[in-house]
Amino acid sequence: MAQATSPPEVVQEDRSRRGGYSSDAAGLGRGRAAAFVAPALLLIAVFLVFPALWVLYLGLTNYRLTGAAAAEPQFVGLDNLIEAVTTPELWNSTWLTLQFVLGSAVIGQVVLGFTIAWLMRDRTGPLKRAVEGLVILAWILPSAIVSFLWVALLDADDGTLNAMLGIPGFPWLLDHPMLSIIIFNTWRGTAFSMMLYGAALGNVPPSHLESARLAGASGWQQLRDVVFPHIRGHILTNLLLISLWTFNDFSPFLLTAGGPDGRSEVLAVHVYKVALQSGELGHGAAVSTVILLINLVVAVFYLRLLRSKK
Amino acid sequence: MVRKRSMSVVAAIAAAGLGLAACGQSSGGGGDTVELTIAANAIAGGKNSASAEHITKWVIPKFEEAQKAKGKDVTVKFVPSGVDDEQYKTKLSLDLKSGKGADVFDFDSIWVGEFAEAGYVKPLSEFVGPEADSWDGWAQIPGAVQEMASFNGKKYALPVGTDGRVLYFNKTLFAKAGLPADWQPTSWQEILDASAKLKSAGVPVPIQLNAGTAMGEATSMQGALPLLAGAGGEVQQDGKWSGASQPVKDVLGLYQKIYGGGLGDPKLQQEAKGRDKSFQQFAEGEVGILLEGDYFWRSVVNPKTGVAPMADRDQTVGYAMIPAIEPGKGIHGQDFVSMSGGGVRTVNPNSAHPKEAFELLTFMLSPDALREETKDGNMRITPRTDVNKEILAGDPLLTFVSEKVLPVTAYRPPLAVYTQVSVALQEATAAIVSGTAPDQAAADYQKKLEGIVGGAGNIAS
Amino acid sequence: MTRFVLGRIGFYTLIAVLLAFFTIPLLWLVTAPFTSNPTYEVKVPDFTLENFQAVIDHPYALPSLWNSVVLSVGTALLVVLLAALAAYALSRVRLPGRDALLYALLLLSSIITGTAAMVPLFQLAVELNLIDSQFGLILILTGGLLPAAIFMMKDFMDSTPKSYEESARVFGASPLQIVRHVVVPLVRPGLATIGVWAVANVWGNFLMPYLLLSDVEKQPAAVITYTLYTEGGQANLKMLSTFGLLYSVPVVLMYLFVSKKYGFRFHGGIKR
């Protein structure tokens, strides 16, 4: 790559840097890019990767919070894992979790969040602020308080919903526990998708939409041809994160305690019961490992789905 | 230049992050002053608020004063908490495992065994010294209550209180159903008969007997376990766990009669906040009979401080002992049974000042301290008979529990695995509520039990 | 014209339904605090203020709100700062294994939020002497939130045209200047989104603050909320509802502030 005949005027120090500066947009170069990434990676390594690997290791022991196994945990290899995957409860929980994720995250939060972001995209003023404020409020209220709100809403005898529908005594949480927690979680989590899509829609150049509108595209066609291609990356991220979080969401416990009869015991609740209530941390860690693997499958599925369309 | 600067800024942030934090703490415990901390699941303005205030406003100043009089400079700091028992236990375990934690801390007596096995607590005499055994207060504490704070025959802690379970009933509803105001059933059948009468009298929930997993430990303590005792069984006896035994089947059979026969509200057992609702319903006069602890009297329907206050509690709420299935068929051949739990308090084996900490422990269990703690409507059953006689006089229910119930009560096995067994028991009752036959539920329970306690060899059926 | 009218009607009907869906569950929160003896029933309140007095008199309630603000804002700032730097570098420079690393970290981050991770995190905090330090807790919370934050942030970075930075670069701006002058303002809605997200995550977090902060004077409102129960685990609905209402006010104010100041969107308006 070198070229021999440089003019004599060339400043000497520049010679050593021949080809040495980077050609990315901001001229960061790998060295500086690494420096930008380093502090985040350091925190992640110490406070995330290390403890996470520790959890995976705990899954291979019979560690408990108390009792003799707390003093001297034994290495049990894959016993926990095998026990976990051979109990029907786990697969029941997995199935319920899939319903929960699909219903509340993929269908509920993503669709509702996008719809609100789309409806509000060109608006300003009190209506937008009211809608967004309420949606966000549902999201940021601490779960300890939210559970009371929803019990007050869904209670069979005194609940607001039954009073409004005129069907006192209808036990939503008992007869339709999954539907209840799905709607609950949709209510609770829509804000994130709304905000993400709101910000993403802000990045769609309005001129693109204008030209599509001039070309006579209907609302749906505008979405499909202009908006979706533009925010595909955000959709992927959104789906991935929302699914991941919903997989690990513990808040259904506050509403149904996993019941009745385990009919709403999603995986996160299962882990909570095993690890915290029963104190079987080793077993709980093994179930966490299983959840991790399921999450991995889901993530790969999304990647395939959205990459293939590119 | 720029490159260098950005690098060093980044490095500085990272270093500051870890470095600053590392210098953030200083180790306490200086030369002359003895610093003690005391932790309890109590917090001013929240859970067990009165105990927290008792500690901060009375115990600490008085104890420091008393020590000063002896020429010792002791300061005590209270570390409040106010969370679920499970979370408090988690936090305690983590602290103790790491060699940290308060010098003196409260915990549930049911954890004594598992904490001892994990090495989180040690026999008091081992590290406090002989004064742990020679404390004069022991003489005032009944053996069963002492047992609560012991494991394998060694004293690990001091009991700080106990309780008992009874059958509460609503006298107004009873009158409506033609039942006596001084009702005292002597067999399970009498309970069922009373419930049936309440039902015909139009009482929405004739009897509330906690069941299912949503209620958690409340199902065991205010449901399955006292009934099991009434059927002559124990969840664990002589190292063997009770499987699909006759007592277990009897208990499940009673559940089946109540929830299969329309005497109880099955839905209430499945709701996450079912227990809260059962309290509210009782306070609103919709529940005829309720099996609950003395806590229900003191803190739930208490006209002044209760969460579901009943202004006419003393007139309306009746109480009776829990009968055995039939007279003389209860545990140890008893006619009546109950279950008890209670808190204990101990010294952290990691404490730098175990002797002073033990003094604080005994100070808090002195008659003066207990008298102070339980005044102003903050009545509860203390571990000391001498104090109980004096303070409980004003409260009929607590006197009743202390005099009639505690002599016949039983305690749970203080083993780590108990929590899982308890859950299995709750699941068995849940199965009954949703329609499974008692024999089937008992068989399922035994199967589950085998998985938990390590094989059929540890099970007696 | 009729189509337009129908569209308007449809729009407002939809908005009304949405508003109802998000408002009705909140009714309890606005009635119960003003009711003398709240139950799980939405009732017309008797407009008492004694519950508020009780919260004000509570020794830890109001200070804990301040702790929540410190923890959540501290975490949010750290998350946004570190994630922005990292995401920018990852977006603009192809580091080997970048995508695989991000996905792996994201998956691991889900384990860390699970119950099973509390033991490792606690013992780690003990070893690093971060117990009972709000700053330590902020670091730990930040570590758990960073992968998702970087992930989201990278999307925002990826979708900004590179010509802005190139332009600044030709004028002689250094990388840090480019980030400060150009990139950060361009992705401000993204930064605000992630900031609010981080705040919301910390705001309701109970377990980690409870385990890692023993000193009640450092504990956030989420922990204090859990204390508003009786010894038997029965909720003190008077305190809970009232504190819950007060608890939500700072976050709502924070959101309104952020959305007003940073949330407005930029339209490039370049391609016509």
Added chain:
Amino acid sequence: MAAIELRALTKVYPGGVKALDALDLTIPEGEFFALLGPSGCGKTTLLRTIAGLETATGGAVVIGDRDVTNLQPGARDIAMVFQDYALFPHMDVTDNIGYPLRIKKVAKPARREKAAEVGARLGLDHLMDRRPGQLSGGQQQRVALARVMATQAQAFLFDEPLSNLDARLRLEARTFLKKLQRELGVTTVFVTHDQAEALAMADRMAVMEAGHIRQIGTPAEVFQRPANTFVASFIGSTPMNLLDGVVRGDTLEVAGHSVAVPTSAKGRVPDGAEIVYGVRPEYMTYAAEPAEGAFGGKVAIVENLGATHLVTLDVNDVTVQAIVPEGSEPAIGDDGYALPRHDRALVYRNGELV
């Protein structure tokens, strides 16, 4: 103001695509220089390599008397207008124009003064407080120019500066830009894919194809004497007639006709050689009557170009086009004859101009 010199400049992308292949080029001080070519020819890469946004794989870039090959873009003392203008959407016009000075740590009042001065010169004085999103395309373009002017750089680089404007505005901007460059006298390199734009504005231009410069010259040179068939077909609003032929002594046999060897090629093509005969439609004289050396055929298409018409003749299955003045256009199907101007006709052999 400085000259720009490229020596054997090479750019190979990772993956082996050779975007620039050992280019040599000198652009004298003050010149308005166009880089023209179809998309993908490397013209934008070349501009970006001069700017330093791409690293040269080999060769050197010299601006003035400095070898800047390995300098950061910001150290090259150049200024660039991007295709999308890259105006910072969060800054108003004043701040956008003043941004280069902000980087140079010029104090804020001085920045504002300079921005106002440059802005006024470009007729932006009433827009100084607006943000780019509130400006029309033409106004944005002028802001981008103003920002570049505020730098007082040694050289300006424009990447397709007009392509984002609508057709009418583009012509105006063309004139404006040319005038401005004259006045400023700053060496300016601009990239375009529009040959008319290059012809209209540039002092000199380079036509590029696949990483190579195929011709350098003034617009007149490039238009009149395209150095090869590629340039010949690329330049001109109507493509040049390029007809296959064979040399037969003093004449060429093209499309079944015999035409004289053009002046420029006389004596430079051997007998029997296969050549391409090139003549622009503008240099064809159309007549309804046969004439000596004219291509005769049937009128296939007549296209209205406004003041003129483009007539396409079918000459023995070969297409020949000629420009016809207003009013004398034939009807489709007529017999017609196109007579090439002898002094403007060109001969290409192996693709290169003879």
